[in-house]
Amino acid sequence: MSYKRYMLFRLLVILVLAFLTAWATTSGNLLALIPIVIVLAVIMFALRKRVTEVVVDERVNAIAYKATRLAYLAFVILALITGATLIVLGKDSSPELFRTGLILDFSVCALLLFYWMAYIYYNKKLGGKE
């Protein structure tokens, strides 16, 4: 299967998913969405396997790496500043703001911790020293 045809099928699957999500939301039948999403994911996976041409190569991976790094950095800085601002603003007046700020800043700490662990793992895997 060509990549163009795959993209067409993917668009079709997204449209079906959007339609079924709208139906499930309006009819209040949200649990029905779970098997639907699973089935559609399996269909997408099977279709993706049938694509014969090269779609992802090292340049695409390099782009993804740079984009991820930029998004990560932007999120960490923005979330830290927003979290700190919410903590300061809500400290005496609003417990909700204070809690939201704490959650945001702890999320950033967790993200940095995951990054650090992943870095150590890959540093060891790729032969670097401590």
Next chain:
Amino acid sequence: MANARINNRIRRLRFDHDEMTQEELASRVGCTRQTIIALEQGKYVPSIELAFKIAKAFGVTLEEVFQYEE
């Protein structure tokens, strides 16, 4: 280091090989046509593995495809 640049002769070599298309070269080395375009425009520097594959596809040495300039 900042002024270092890796040039390549991919476009020239393609035309020397019966006007091989970008698509054909991409399928031979296992990358996308967009990557070949980026390489020819000097916007992307390939990994050593891809560089060897490209040289092999043309039947030449690495130095005949890529030149390192400081």
